[in-house]
Amino acid sequence: MSATYNDVQLDALRELANIGAGNASTSLSGMLGRAVDLTVPDARVVPMTQAVEEIGAPETEITGIALGVSGDMPSIVLMLLSPSDAAVVCTLLGLEPDSEYAESALGEIGNVVGTSYLNALAGMTGLALEPSPPATATDMLGSLVETVLASRAAVSDDALLLDSSMIVEGEGCSIVFLLSPDHGGAGELLTRLGVS
Amino acid sequence: MSDTLVRMGELAASKTAGDMLVTLGLGSCIGLVLLDRRMGVAGLAHVVLPESGGHTEVNQFKFADHAVPELIKRVCALGARRPMLEAVMVGGASMFAAIGGSMEVGARNEAAVKAQLAAARIRVHASATGGSRGRTVRVGPKTGIVLVREAGGKDAQLFPPTVNKLPTRTLQEVA
Numbered sequence: 001m002s003a004t005y006n007d008v009q010l011d012a013l014r015e016l017a018n019i020g021a022g023n024a025s026t027s028l029s030g031m032l033g034r035a036v037d038l039t040v041p042d043a044r045v046v047p048m049t050q051a052v053e054e055i056g057a058p059e060t061e062i063t064g065i066a067l068g069v070s071g072d073m074p075s076i077v078l079m080l081l082s083p084s085d086a087a088v089v090c091t092l093l094g095l096e097p098d099s100e101y102a103e104s105a106l107g108e109i110g111n112v113v114g115t116s117y118l119n120a121l122a123g124m125t126g127l128a129l130e131p132s133p134p135a136t137a138t139d140m141l142g143s144l145v146e147t148v149l150a151s152r153a154a155v156s157d158d159a160l161l162l163d164s165s166m167i168v169e170g171e172g173c174s175i176v177f178l179l180s181p182d183h184g185g186a187g188e189l190l191t192r193l194g195v196s
Numbered sequence: 197m198s199d200t201l202v203r204m205g206e207l208a209a210s211k212t213a214g215d216m217l218v219t220l221g222l223g224s225c226i227g228l229v230l231l232d233r234r235m236g237v238a239g240l241a242h243v244v245l246p247e248s249g250g251h252t253e254v255n256q257f258k259f260a261d262h263a264v265p266e267l268i269k270r271v272c273a274l275g276a277r278r279p280m281l282e283a284v285m286v287g288g289a290s291m292f293a294a295i296g297g298s299m300e301v302g303a304r305n306e307a308a309v310k311a312q313l314a315a316a317r318i319r320v321h322a323s324a325t326g327g328s329r330g331r332t333v334r335v336g337p338k339t340g341i342v343l344v345r346e347a348g349g350k351d352a353q354l355f356p357p358t359v360n361k362l363p364t365r366t367l368q369e370v371a
Binding site (some may be wrong): 066 | 203204205206220221222223224225244245248249251254255258289291292293301302328329330331332347348
């Protein structure tokens with residue numbers, strides 16, 4: 001069941017990612033009180049072995065916020081930001097970056113941003129998507145990304161990555177946003193868009 | 197003298213002096229090292245999931261039930277003696293504990309690799325597994341030294357056990 005996608009399908013997924021990320025950046029902007037820019041989103045199918053390097057150097061220290069998604073499209077949403085950008089986000093929220101609340105504040109940011117991304121997808125496709133509470137970890141990029149990919153590895157050697165970056169204006173701070181659906185799930189997404 | 201990167205679902209073996217088998221940033225996956233130190237042979241497998249469960253159309257070596265026998269075969273093909281094999285396990289962490297469910301893969305991976313090793317009568321001589329931290333593992337075939345590093349940390353020798361490890365720890369505890 002190793003799925004490949006044609007250009008039309010990848011374009012459709014890109015468009016979905018664009019709308020999802022647009023919605024997500026609006027909520028992030030509302031929470032932080034700053035304008036948030038978006039990079040053009042990308043949809044890529046990469047061999048599982050290369051997926052980590054596609055995202056970044058495996059040993060880079062990074063903060064990840066993960067949301068599990070159940071429902072019609074089981075997947076994992078992973079938001080990645082550098083520890084210094086995580087500190088900037090905390091400061092914008094009026095928190096000391098080292099305080100005990102920092103981790104839960106980041107989790108909450110992930111929750112709101114991830115949920116608005118998913119709401120946009122659900123609204124467009126009619127899929128029922130239920131996010132689970134966020135989990136936050138700061139560790140090696142490879143460790144976080146491979147753990148997310150591992151849960152999808154049983155049925156495919158490829159990883160479908162929908163990613164986009166949100167950039168907080170005036171702070172030089174960016175959040176990379178990744179949605180990793182399993183292949184059956186992305187198939188469902190494409191069916192709903194009429195390009196399966 | 198080169199680093200061989202062993203990525204998700206890959207495995208590698210070597211007996212070349214100066215070689216280093218490396219897996220960067222293990223999370224829930226297991227880095228399994230097999231060594232015949234006398235013969236200077238080492239192998240490293242990057243195990244992603246416990247069992248193939250009938251998924252035959254994908255790379256089988258990402259699953260513990262296929263990766264462990266294959267790694268044994270590869271190191272023995274390079275001259276390792278099967279009864280002399282020593283195993284070292286790294287990884288199997290729970291990176292996002294709160295998500296639960298699908299994220300418990302780490303513990304299941306560790307159990308599956310251990311069961312495969314037990315079935316092959318290979319003893320695990322050292323391990324750095326579980327917990328919630330990512331790890332990088334390096335092994336040199338000629339030296340037989342296994343190094344492990346956590347995020348932001350330094351390489352620490354996991355195997356063979358270092359002689360001065362115990363006294364150092366005792367001194368810290370006294371202080």
